[in-house]
Amino acid sequence: xxxxxxxxxxxxxxxxxxxxxxxxxxxxxxxxxxxxxxxxxxxxxxxxxxxxxxxxxxxxxxxxxxxxxxxxxxxxxxxxxxxxxxxxxxxxxxxxxxxxxxxxxxxxxxxxxxxxxxxxxxxxxxxxxxxxxxxxxxxxxxxxxxxxxxxxxxxxxxxxxxxxxxxxxxxxxxxxxxxxxxxxxxxxxxxxxxxxxxxxxxxxxxxxxxxxxxxxxxxxxxxxxxxxxxxxxxxxxxxxxxxxxxxxxxxxxxxxxxxxxxxxxxxxxxxxxxxxxxxxxxxxxxxxxxxxxxxxxxxxxxxxxxxxxxxxxxxxxxxxxxxxxxxxxxxxxxxxxxxxxxxxxxxxxxxxxxxxxxxxxxxxxxxxxxxxxxxxxxxxxxxxxxxxxxxxxxxxxxxxxxxxxxxxxxxxxxxxxxxxxxxxxxxxxxxxxxxxxxxxxxxxxxxxxxxxxxxxxxxxxxxxxxxxxxxxxxxxxxxxxxxxxxxxxxxxxxxxxxxxxxxxxxxxxxxxxxxxxxxxxxxxxxxxxxxxxxxxxxxxxxxxxxxxxxxxxxxxxxxxxxxxxxxx
Numbered sequence: 001x002x003x004x005x006x007x008x009x010x011x012x013x014x015x016x017x018x019x020x021x022x023x024x025x026x027x028x029x030x031x032x033x034x035x036x037x038x039x040x041x042x043x044x045x046x047x048x049x050x051x052x053x054x055x056x057x058x059x060x061x062x063x064x065x066x067x068x069x070x071x072x073x074x075x076x077x078x079x080x081x082x083x084x085x086x087x088x089x090x091x092x093x094x095x096x097x098x099x100x101x102x103x104x105x106x107x108x109x110x111x112x113x114x115x116x117x118x119x120x121x122x123x124x125x126x127x128x129x130x131x132x133x134x135x136x137x138x139x140x141x142x143x144x145x146x147x148x149x150x151x152x153x154x155x156x157x158x159x160x161x162x163x164x165x166x167x168x169x170x171x172x173x174x175x176x177x178x179x180x181x182x183x184x185x186x187x188x189x190x191x192x193x194x195x196x197x198x199x200x201x202x203x204x205x206x207x208x209x210x211x212x213x214x215x216x217x218x219x220x221x222x223x224x225x226x227x228x229x230x231x232x233x234x235x236x237x238x239x240x241x242x243x244x245x246x247x248x249x250x251x252x253x254x255x256x257x258x259x260x261x262x263x264x265x266x267x268x269x270x271x272x273x274x275x276x277x278x279x280x281x282x283x284x285x286x287x288x289x290x291x292x293x294x295x296x297x298x299x300x301x302x303x304x305x306x307x308x309x310x311x312x313x314x315x316x317x318x319x320x321x322x323x324x325x326x327x328x329x330x331x332x333x334x335x336x337x338x339x340x341x342x343x344x345x346x347x348x349x350x351x352x353x354x355x356x357x358x359x360x361x362x363x364x365x366x367x368x369x370x371x372x373x374x375x376x377x378x379x380x381x382x383x384x385x386x387x388x389x390x391x392x393x394x395x396x397x398x399x400x401x402x403x404x405x406x407x408x409x410x411x412x413x414x415x416x417x418x419x420x421x422x423x424x425x426x427x428x429x430x431x432x433x434x435x436x437x438x439x440x441x442x443x444x445x446x447x448x449x450x451x452x453x454x455x456x457x458x459x460x461x462x463x464x465x466x467x468x469x470x471x472x473x474x475x476x477x478x479x480x481x482x483x484x485x486x487x488x489x490x491x492x493x494x495x496x497x498x499x500x501x502x503x504x505x506x507x508x509x510x511x512x513x514x515x516x517x518x519x520x521x522x523x524x525x526x527x528x529x530x531x532x533x534x535x536x537x538x539x540x541x542x543x544x545x546x547x548x549x550x551x552x553x554x555x556x557x558x559x560x561x562x563x564x565x566x567x568x
Contacts, residue, residue, distance in 0.1 A: 007176035012140045012166065013042035015177050016104070019147040020048060022179060025075050027051065027066060027437055029059040033079020035106025035119065038171040043077075051437060051466060054458040056083050058430035060090025060161075061456070063101045065434030068417045069392060069442075071224070073100040073155050074434065080106040081119030084165070085126065089424055091161045092130040096421025097245060098222060100159040102150050103131075109169040110138065124165050132160030140173040145180050152183040157190030158309040159222060190308060194325030199333055201321050202280070202304050207343045209278035209302075211353045212238045215261060218245030218420065219283020219307055221413040225328030226250065229282065231335050236343070237350040238280070239357055241269040243290055244405055245420040246283070252389075252409035258357065259366070262290040263556045264402045267364035267565060268357055270556070273298050274563035275356075282306045283327040286316040287421065296561035306330050364554070364567055366406050374523050376400070376475040376546040380407035382526050383445065383473060386534060391443040392417065392435050396428040396452030399481035402552045404447040426455025429472060433459060436468045443471070443534065450476040450503045460513040463539040471533055472541045474506055477548045485551045489566070510541035519543040 010018070016039060020028075027049045032040045043050055053059045056078045063074030078087055084105040094101045108117040113136075124136045133153050135146045143166070150162040206212060220229050220242075226249045233240050233256050240250040241258040250257060259266030261273060273279060279301040284290070291297040294317060305312075305319040306327060313322045323330060368377040380403050383391075393408055394417040395401040401418055410416050417435055419427040432446040446453075453474055463470045475481075480498040487495050510517030516538050520529040526544065533540040554565040 007178050009174050010177040011038070011042070011174050012143050012171040013038045015140070015144050016147065016166070016171070017042050017046050017048070018177065018179070019144055020075070021046070023151045024072070028075045028077050029053055029062040029066070029434065030077035031056050031059060031079070031083060033083050033106060033119070035080035035108060035168045036077060036171070038168070039077065039104075039106070039166075051433070051462065053430065053462050055456060056086035057090050057426065058456050058459045058462065060087045060094065060101060060103060061427050061430035062434035064090065064094045064099050065394060065417050065431030066438045067099050067101055067434075069414055069435035070438035071414065073102055073151060075102050075104065077104045078106070079119070080108055080123075081121050084123040085121055088127060088130065089422075091127055091163065093419045093422040093424040093427060094161040095130045095132065097218060097419065098159050099161065100154040101161040102154050103161060103163040105163060105165045107136070107165045107167040110167045111169070113167065123163065127163050130161075131163050134163040134165070136165045137167065137170055140170045140175040143170060144177060148180045148183050149185065153188070157188070191310070191324045192308070192326040192329055194306070194323050194330040194333060196333070198321055198323045199330070199337055202323070202334060203337045203341055203343070205278050205302060205304065205321070206236050206238070206338065207341070210349060211276045212236070212278040212280065213258070213272050213276040214238050214240040214280045214282065215242070215273065215284060216240060216246045216249045216282045217243040217284030219327045220246060220249040221283075223283065223308070223327040224413070225283070225331050226413040228328055228331035228335060230254070232331055232338070235335065235338055237346045237354070239272060239354065241265070241273065243284055243287065243420070244418065247405060247416040248410035248413040251411040253411050260405055262562060263292070264406065264552050264554060265562065266366060266406075267554055267567070268360035270554070270562040270565060271360050272357055274561070276301045279303045280306070281319070282331070285312045290562075291317065292556050292560055292562040296563070370523055372523070374520060374526060374544055374546045376403050376477070376544070376550055377407050378523065379473065379475060379526055379530075379544050379546065380404055380447065382530055384408045386527075386530055387443060387445070391415070391445050392439060394418065394428045394432040394435060394444065394446045396446070396448040396455075397423045397425045398449050398452055399485065399552050400447050400449040400452065400475045403475070406552075425452040429453065429456050429463075429470070430459045432470045432472075433463055433468055436470050437466070445471045445473055448472055448474050449481055450474055450478060450506070451480045451500055454503070457509070460510070460515060460539065464514045468539060469537050470539050474541065474543045475546050476503070476506070476543050477546050477550065478503060479548060482552070484549070488549065488551065489555075506541050506543040510539075513539075515539035515541060517541050517543070519545070521545045
């Protein structure tokens with residue numbers, strides 16, 4: 001790390017800018033206020049780009065989307081009190097999905113902490129359960145070291161959000177500054193390189209197995225291990241399924257692709273895991289939406305679990321071979337070992353297994369029947385064909401999210417950005433803003449429901465202010481669709497408070513914000529509306545009036561084995 005020869009006398013706000021520059025931060029998403037006014041004053045003197053959001057929750061989601069699309073740590077800056085508490089949902093979402101974000105919050109002066117001062121809140125206490133770590137800076141002298149630690153913790157090991165709470169007086173205080181040396185925390189030493197003996201066991205299991213399946217998750221995407229995963233699958237002729245967070249880790253165009261696993265996974269993915277004799281679980285945490293009833297999950301298989309977080313291993317599912325290590329490095333080691341052990345061409349050994357999977361694919365493929373009312377699946381299907389799968393897709397949460405996962409086919413990592421673990425409505429639009437800023441030359445589309453989009457619709461103003469050509473595709477069924485689906489299936493169609501009959505006119509709303517608004521009410525209008533909207537260089541809302549009571553299938557009932565699916 002760089003070091004100055006002489007100490008400089010700098011304010012806390014100036015020190016913060018020095019650290020941000022040293023960490024390579026080029027963009028901050030934020031909302032100013034009294035407790036951070038000195039930071040904002042100093043920020044105006046730098047070349048760091050600041051994106052003014054319209055709500056602090058939007059700031060964290062935007063930083064999250066930026067981090068995923070850019071592959072680096074996202075940063076947001078908010079004031080104390082309500083500014084800080086408004087970030088909590090975004091922080092929890094980033095925490096559940098292991099996304100590196102540094103959240104900078106203002107705080108009342110140190111001498112007022114604990115006195116119920118104006119806009120004082122214990123944000124460190126509030127966010128302790130949903131951050132990887134958090135700090136209350138107590139002196140200006142420790143600020144630089146704390147900030148360097150925060151960035152290191154956010155991006156290393158299993159990534160996650162780190163919050164730094166900075167009292168106002170510290171941002172004004174001048175202290176000697178010297179760039180800190182490399183961070184070295186004795187109590188925090190992530191294991192990156194896997195145990196070689198464990199890897200030898202895995203290569204033996206791969207060579208012996210007749211019905212193997214790879215189950216990959218978000219850890220593969222975060223570790224940038226997609227190429228190594230693809231190499232392993234093709235080399236050992238192992239079919240691949242992924243979690244929602246793992247979509248894009250393995251190309252959907254590959255014949256070995258099974259589709260997504262779990263509650264709304266494909267028939268062939270769920271059946272393959274139910275019948276496999278070896279399951280290689282890589283960068284996953286065995287979420288309940290994936291496993292269904294745990295005592296029936298992969299009952300015939302020896303399970304290998306590879307993850308950088310040792311606390312995730314054996315947390316939910318018993319495994320035969322645990323491996324703690326970085327997913328990319330571990331996959332690279334495995335590929336080298338398979339080459340050295342000369343396992344040969346396993347195509348013939350896998351032929352019977354792959355043929356069975358092929359029959360599952362043919363027997364119950366993902367499908368829908370387009371009629372005189374727009375089917376939401378048709379909108380996603382058409383979007384995929386028009387964009388040739390090259391767009392970055394963000395989603396809101398609910399049916400729109402599941403249809404996007406099913407019908408938009410991802411060949412590359414980092415092109416599917418969604419709130420997986422927390423399932424946070426209102427995520428998609430601010431995340432799309434962050435992704436568009438991270439990747440200005442790429443097409444970014446937020447697939448939304450009419451319920452979810454209203455959670456953070458104010459961020460339309462942000463998109464328009466910064467001339468971001470984000471596209472919003474609304475699957476408008478005038479319901480809270482996923483809850484309605486459960487009410488239909490399990491509550492005798494008692495649609496208790498899920499109808500949204502008085503949604504706004506989204507076309508007029510788009511125009512009110514200074515964006516483009518388009519609408520399709522008939523199937524024949526879907527292609528023209530999408531074509532026009534995607535071709536625009538402005539922020540666009542495309543409102544598709546879809547079949548009101550369309551449901552997402554396949555579906556696994558809560559608590560049932562994933563092999564027991566509702567197919568229609």
